[in-house]
Amino acid sequence: MSTVSAQLALIEERVHAAQGKGGRLYWVLLACAIGATGIGAYSWSRIIRFGMGETGLNRPVAWGVLITDFVFWVGIAHSGTLISAILFLFRARFRTAVYRVAEAMTVFAVATAGLFPIIHLGRPWFGYWILPYPNERSLWINFRSPLVWDAFAISTYLVVSSLFLLSGLVPDAAALRDATSGWRRRLYAMVSLGWRGTDEEWRHHSRAYLFFAAFATPLVISVHSVVSWDFAVSVVPGWHSTLFPPYFVAGAILSGVAMVLTLLVPLRRALGIEELVTRRHLDLLSRLVLLTSLIVTFSYGMEFVLALWRGPRVELETLLFRAFGSYAPLFWTMVFCNCAAPLLLFFPRIRNTPIALFFLGIVVNVGMWLERFNIVVTSLSHNRIPFDWGTYRPSLVELGITLGSFGWFFTWFLVFLKLLPAVSIAELKEEVGHPHEGVDATEVAHAA
Amino acid sequence: MSGAGIGRRFFLKVLGATGVAAGCSPTHAPEKLIPLLVPPQDMVPGKPLFYRTVCRECSAGCGVTARSREGRIVKLEGNPEEPTSGGALCARGQAALQELYAPDRFRGPLLRNAEGRLSPVSWEIALGKLTEAVRGASPDGVRLRTRSEPGTAGAIQRVFLAALGVPPDHREVVPGRDEKSLRAASTLLYGRSELPRYDLSLARSVAAFGADFAETWLSPVELGRGFASGRGLPESQRTTLAWVGPRLGTTGAVADRWIACRPGGEEDVALLLLRWIVDPANHVEGLDPQAAPVRTALAGFDPRAAARRAGIPLEQVAQLGSDLTSRRPSAILGSHTPELAALLLLANHLLGNVGRTVSFGQDSLLESYAQPAPGKAQVLLLHHADPSEGDAGVPLVVSFSSRPDAASDRSHLVLPDHHWLESFGDLEVRKGVLAVAQPTMAPLYETRSASDVLLQIGKSLGLKGLPPGDAQSISRKRVSARAAELGAMRPDGEHGLFMRGVASAPAAPEARPLVGSSVPALLSAIPAAPREPALFAFPTALAAADPRAPSWLREVPDAISGICWSSWVELSPRDAAAIGARDGDLLAVGNAQLPLSVYAGLRDGVVAVPANAPELPGLRGKALSLRRISPGRLPRIPGAQDDAGRDLLPTAAAVAAREEHHHGHEHGLDKGIGHEHPPEEHPYGMRPPPSHPVHRWAMAIDLDRCTGCQACVVACYAENNIPVNGAEAAAQGRNQAWLRIQRSIEAAGTDVKVAFLPSLCQQCDRAPCEPVCPVYATYHTSEGLNAMVYNRCIGTRYCSNNCPYDARVFNWQDPVFPSPLDLQLNPDVTVRSKGVMEKCTFCVQRIRGAENEAKSERRNLIDGEVVPACAQTCAARAITFGDLEDSAARINRVRQDPRGYRLLEELATGPAVTYLARGGKS
Numbered sequence A: 001m002s003t004v005s006a007q008l009a010l011i012e013e014r015v016h017a018a019q020g021k022g023g024r025l026y027w028v029l030l031a032c033a034i035g036a037t038g039i040g041a042y043s044w045s046r047i048i049r050f051g052m053g054e055t056g057l058n059r060p061v062a063w064g065v066l067i068t069d070f071v072f073w074v075g076i077a078h079s080g081t082l083i084s085a086i087l088f089l090f091r092a093r094f095r096t097a098v099y100r101v102a103e104a105m106t107v108f109a110v111a112t113a114g115l116f117p118i119i120h121l122g123r124p125w126f127g128y129w130i131l132p133y134p135n136e137r138s139l140w141i142n143f144r145s146p147l148v149w150d151a152f153a154i155s156t157y158l159v160v161s162s163l164f165l166l167s168g169l170v171p172d173a174a175a176l177r178d179a180t181s182g183w184r185r186r187l188y189a190m191v192s193l194g195w196r197g198t199d200e201e202w203r204h205h206s207r208a209y210l211f212f213a214a215f216a217t218p219l220v221i222s223v224h225s226v227v228s229w230d231f232a233v234s235v236v237p238g239w240h241s242t243l244f245p246p247y248f249v250a251g252a253i254l255s256g257v258a259m260v261l262t263l264l265v266p267l268r269r270a271l272g273i274e275e276l277v278t279r280r281h282l283d284l285l286s287r288l289v290l291l292t293s294l295i296v297t298f299s300y301g302m303e304f305v306l307a308l309w310r311g312p313r314v315e316l317e318t319l320l321f322r323a324f325g326s327y328a329p330l331f332w333t334m335v336f337c338n339c340a341a342p343l344l345l346f347f348p349r350i351r352n353t354p355i356a357l358f359f360l361g362i363v364v365n366v367g368m369w370l371e372r373f374n375i376v377v378t379s380l381s382h383n384r385i386p387f388d389w390g391t392y393r394p395s396l397v398e399l400g401i402t403l404g405s406f407g408w409f410f411t412w413f414l415v416f417l418k419l420l421p422a423v424s425i426a427e428l429k430e431e432v433g434h435p436h437e438g439v440d441a442t443e444v445a446h447a448a
Numbered sequence B: 001m002s003g004a005g006i007g008r009r010f011f012l013k014v015l016g017a018t019g020v021a022a023g024c025s026p027t028h029a030p031e032k033l034i035p036l037l038v039p040p041q042d043m044v045p046g047k048p049l050f051y052r053t054v055c056r057e058c059s060a061g062c063g064v065t066a067r068s069r070e071g072r073i074v075k076l077e078g079n080p081e082e083p084t085s086g087g088a089l090c091a092r093g094q095a096a097l098q099e100l101y102a103p104d105r106f107r108g109p110l111l112r113n114a115e116g117r118l119s120p121v122s123w124e125i126a127l128g129k130l131t132e133a134v135r136g137a138s139p140d141g142v143r144l145r146t147r148s149e150p151g152t153a154g155a156i157q158r159v160f161l162a163a164l165g166v167p168p169d170h171r172e173v174v175p176g177r178d179e180k181s182l183r184a185a186s187t188l189l190y191g192r193s194e195l196p197r198y199d200l201s202l203a204r205s206v207a208a209f210g211a212d213f214a215e216t217w218l219s220p221v222e223l224g225r226g227f228a229s230g231r232g233l234p235e236s237q238r239t240t241l242a243w244v245g246p247r248l249g250t251t252g253a254v255a256d257r258w259i260a261c262r263p264g265g266e267e268d269v270a271l272l273l274l275r276w277i278v279d280p281a282n283h284v285e286g287l288d289p290q291a292a293p294v295r296t297a298l299a300g301f302d303p304r305a306a307a308r309r310a311g312i313p314l315e316q317v318a319q320l321g322s323d324l325t326s327r328r329p330s331a332i333l334g335s336h337t338p339e340l341a342a343l344l345l346l347a348n349h350l351l352g353n354v355g356r357t358v359s360f361g362q363d364s365l366l367e368s369y370a371q372p373a374p375g376k377a378q379v380l381l382l383h384h385a386d387p388s389e390g391d392a393g394v395p396l397v398v399s400f401s402s403r404p405d406a407a408s409d410r411s412h413l414v415l416p417d418h419h420w421l422e423s424f425g426d427l428e429v430r431k432g433v434l435a436v437a438q439p440t441m442a443p444l445y446e447t448r449s450a451s452d453v454l455l456q457i458g459k460s461l462g463l464k465g466l467p468p469g470d471a472q473s474i475s476r477k478r479v480s481a482r483a484a485e486l487g488a489m490r491p492d493g494e495h496g497l498f499m500r501g502v503a504s505a506p507a508a509p510e511a512r513p514l515v516g517s518s519v520p521a522l523l524s525a526i527p528a529a530p531r532e533p534a535l536f537a538f539p540t541a542l543a544a545a546d547p548r549a550p551s552w553l554r555e556v557p558d559a560i561s562g563i564c565w566s567s568w569v570e571l572s573p574r575d576a577a578a579i580g581a582r583d584g585d586l587l588a589v590g591n592a593q594l595p596l597s598v599y600a601g602l603r604d605g606v607v608a609v610p611a612n613a614p615e616l617p618g619l620r621g622k623a624l625s626l627r628r629i630s631p632g633r634l635p636r637i638p639g640a641q642d643d644a645g646r647d648l649l650p651t652a653a654a655v656a657a658r659e660e661h662h663h664g665h666e667h668g669l670d671k672g673i674g675h676e677h678p679p680e681e682h683p684y685g686m687r688p689p690p691s692h693p694v695h696r697w698a699m700a701i702d703l704d705r706c707t708g709c710q711a712c713v714v715a716c717y718a719e720n721n722i723p724v725n726g727a728e729a730a731a732q733g734r735n736q737a738w739l740r741i742q743r744s745i746e747a748a749g750t751d752v753k754v755a756f757l758p759s760l761c762q763q764c765d766r767a768p769c770e771p772v773c774p775v776y777a778t779y780h781t782s783e784g785l786n787a788m789v790y791n792r793c794i795g796t797r798y799c800s801n802n803c804p805y806d807a808r809v810f811n812w813q814d815p816v817f818p819s820p821l822d823l824q825l826n827p828d829v830t831v832r833s834k835g836v837m838e839k840c841t842f843c844v845q846r847i848r849g850a851e852n853e854a855k856s857e858r859r860n861l862i863d864g865e866v867v868p869a870c871a872q873t874c875a876a877r878a879i880t881f882g883d884l885e886d887s888a889a890r891i892n893r894v895r896q897d898p899r900g901y902r903l904l905e906e907l908a909t910g911p912a913v914t915y916l917a918r919g920g921k922s
Helices: A002-019 A025-050 A065-089 A093-097 A098-113 A124-130 A148-178 A181-193 A201-234 A244-270 A279-309 A312-324 A328-346 A354-381 A396-419 A425-433 A441-447 B008-025 B096-100 B122-134 B152-164 B177-190 B220-228 B266-278 B291-298 B305-309 B315-326 B339-351 B406-410 B450-460 B471-486 B493-500 B516-524 B551-555 B573-578 B652-664 B711-720 B727-731 B799-800 B843-857 B869-873 B890-897
Strands: B050-056 B065-067 B073-079 B110-112 B119-120 B141-145 B171-174 B207-209 B239-242 B257-259 B330-335 B378-382 B397-400 B424-428 B433-437 B501-502 B534-538 B569-571 B587-588 B594-599 B606-610 B626-631 B697-702 B740-746 B750-757 B778-780 B784-789 B879-883 B913-916
Touching: A002 A425, A025 A396, A065 A093, A065 A098, A065 A148, A065 A244, A065 A354, A065 A396, A093 A098, A093 A425, A098 A148, A098 A244, A098 A396, A124 A148, A148 A181, A148 A201, A148 A425, A181 B291, A181 B587, A201 A354, A244 A279, A244 A328, A244 A354, A279 A312, A279 A328, A279 A354, A312 A328, A312 A354, A312 B890, A328 A354, A328 B606, A354 B799, B050 B433, B050 B493, B073 B096, B073 B220, B073 B711, B073 B869, B122 B397, B122 B450, B141 B152, B141 B471, B152 B171, B152 B424, B152 B471, B171 B493, B177 B339, B177 B516, B177 B587, B207 B266, B207 B315, B239 B315, B257 B315, B266 B291, B266 B305, B266 B315, B266 B339, B291 B516, B315 B330, B339 B516, B339 B711, B397 B406, B397 B626, B433 B471, B433 B493, B450 B471, B471 B493, B471 B501, B493 B501, B534 B740, B551 B711, B569 B573, B569 B778, B573 B594, B697 B890, B711 B740, B711 B869, B869 B879, B890 B913
Parallel strands: B141 B171, B141 B378, B207 B239, B207 B330, B239 B257, B378 B397, B534 B606, B569 B594, B697 B913
Antiparallel strands: B050 B065, B065 B073, B110 B119, B424 B433, B433 B501, B569 B606, B587 B594, B587 B626, B697 B879, B740 B750, B778 B784
């Protein structure tokens, strides 16, 4: 038993250490993130002041980088729930060490994604009109519009994923509450909702957590399906495809898991939690990347197959333009990033090299961002009337907002790391207590 | 209580004082805000008033109906009672409003100061200066150069000069280029300097030798309308057009045949045509007896050498000849040089066209274009005429320009004239057709009519023989007298005359005997062989290249090249490749730098530049060296050159074949574009088609009639308050036109086809833009319109993405209407702000206006009562608009035309716009 208590102590110690005063690197990173957010805010203010002309958009390409960013961040948001909820339901024990980071990432990514539908409006100050609310003019929203579905999907997802994160935090926050003082104690007291750790509370907690997991799981599928309908419901060749929902969901998981890898690899080092988040965890995540990458590759192929098989000629022409037209370099970069590079994960050695996974995660996310850009821009660029064909090049303002979205995301994420436990203390302890139930806890013990 | 704050008495005092102050407005009230046409009590705020006047943008003199709202003219339209315009107006006429409200208009007289800059002075000083100069000059030293003024203004000029004792040849009238050659030609052939009148509505075949009659040549509205009346008909009755010239302009683009001769080779082609006509081997029947001397004179003519000089295959002449002789009456137009004009007039004469499509005895002949007297002037008055090289040393150059132009640049004194929309006048556009001009609004600035200036100076000098009264009363008297003389005065008197804007008793065509003596000399002169590369200046209806043109004419792109806000140089694809230049590159042409537009409709070896390019004068008469400098940025509307094989512009034959193919097959979705038809039983998918209980507005556009002149586009800008966004925005794809003329250039070797497609919102039955809007900012009205609620729009731009016709435009920034251009804004149409979507509304304000009027008169709408701005101004009458629910409406008949097709019909959007395919060989 002494080993068990030693392990428990180690877990507490590690997590506490991570909560301590940040090092120089932490503050530099936080300053960079806030600075980037500032650049984004300034860029958006230009759009508000001078109009959408600050972007590179035009007729026919009326959507560009901002919508790309939107879909990208919604995609990032997906893996969090997937890793946490779905793997929880499947009782995949390896999730324990990583799920908190993934959940936090989800919440912050949805919070980032949710900004874009507002930012990209011509009149963002009327953004709330997209929500159904009673008003004296009896104006209502158009439920046939995918953008309304989007508003519902994103807000639901934000609420559910926040609740999911917070409900998982309750026992941990209580543990921290009892070990800290001052404003932190008050914060943890609030988050812990008066948790005392009684049996009944544990019973309710595990029920509630299961409920949220079950509730969040279909959202993973539905939210990104809804986002894909923004495109699939239209009549734009290159968008109008029944393939889109599964294709988008797979893409979202690919980019989300890749993002988790990119975040986890430096994090486990920086926070000194390599014993908690082990190479085996990384290996399993990278297998998920490999699987979704193969699905995405299949979807790319299917687009061409469907267009060749029965689609109207414009459909094929749009795809050919995507592959060989003005944006061809972006297309082939995307193919390399999303289809070719992840094939390296077939090699166990790569899967066991954290630094390789870190870079591969970045490569995949560059690819996934380009995928969304290709879908959004190339289809509009060569729409049905050739006389109106045009090209689009993002402006500095749009790139500034994109940078700002990363700043915004990482600001939240870095603050989260210092405020709340990045790994679940309670669940890790549970593992230690029941070594026969999983392999992970043993690994922790060995590592210790 | 009264110690603090405002007491009752003090309040009343302030109230009284403010009232008095408001009553005594310090600025003087304009003299006549509403001229005599309508009594002032008729001016109801919100209701337009209409005034008839005459357009003076070119020498054609089209009648104009000016729509006034609260004392400001907001829109110009043609005058349907006047035979020249026939109710239509060209792009330039539409844009005249922007000359009126031009921000750079002169606010008052200007005098060039010691630094060489024009600075404002009072009228007293300015007139005093001119009076002194005239007094000090010898009678021989006063000269006046004027645009053609066949009316009161011209008469006053003549009387003034006569009273001064100035010889008549000191008044130089500057004729249009086309007019000058035609007068010279008729002098040569008929012995009289007379302008023939062309009536293309009678012609069954037309050959235009560089005469862009639908854009700028002579009287484009009248000629374009006449020509189009023979288009859109079955092949046997359809008027054919052959275009002779090195470049296909917009008029050339609608031609059925293109003879791409070298620049300057037109005379050779004309000689070849004459020879073909008189050649007995060709058995041309019904030739004029004068054919025999022509045959004799052409005996020594070498057709092969001529064809070589012109750079054309000889067979093309035979094809042209058989067109013109088998489909008679024909009309042959052209006037680059007096010789060319004479040769073509002779051809017309031989074919018996004179007296039918080409008629004499119509020229009002009020102006004489005598050669100006030699000698130096001391005082030169420029009345809307440009200075010339010889004016360099003149001590006092006075211009009556109302805006900065070439004349004001060279003048010492500027006495700004009223804009023609602010002045009285009259114009006998042709014999028996007296167009009456009246002010349509009070002058915006301290301008004075040039005629009044002359009269006033005459008075100050104490000249004898000047008519009493001012220009207005003289003009009115003259108009009434001339109308009475024509027998065109009706019982409603002068009031009726101004109401109609025209007194018309057209003179009958007169026969003219050919004076044969000059023919042999004309025919024996061998035209000089053209050199290569040859500079070719092509006229354009718009003015992208002209930095001083109104902004609408610069914003609306050239129909062929899609270029706006810039001058450019055109080369054929082969010539461009030869110097290693690509489309859009910056070229050094002679000593000018011009961006290159590669155009397949241009003959090899020709360097083409728009005629209104400021660089053009510097290029003339010099060796043309061409060199690529760098890749440049050509302000051009983005888009593909052609329809990329998507069959958006089928010919009538192709549409018929498509119909047949469709009927021969089971319905269902075929593969490929243009051959797909929606399944017939459920053209609208799961949902029932929308119901239109009262009206269903629809449009038909006859592509066989459309000449690509773009008057409709400019009219749309004027009517719908469309902002002008400039060159950079255009190149970026942010031109905001609701109606655009798309063009397709298909080139296969020398066979070049250019076609136009006016594209606008199709007001679909099942518009894809509607369901995707999250806030119902766009929806289908019960009248079939795809309505746009600007107030509700939040700017997601999804509708724009989802519109398969790309009909929607977004406000990328707040629109700017530099003062006083904002006075032109149509108060019936919202000025949109940044961040909202907009598009063609079928001029919903006009529909509502007509509906309300009908309702207040307790009657139904009459077919043709609602006319959108584009259809209204179309000289070719290519656009039909009406209510599909009215079974008797013309639109229902037009839509049944077998040439009819709808764009992207396979999408089952149910567009309300039907296109009638162009005829001719496919």
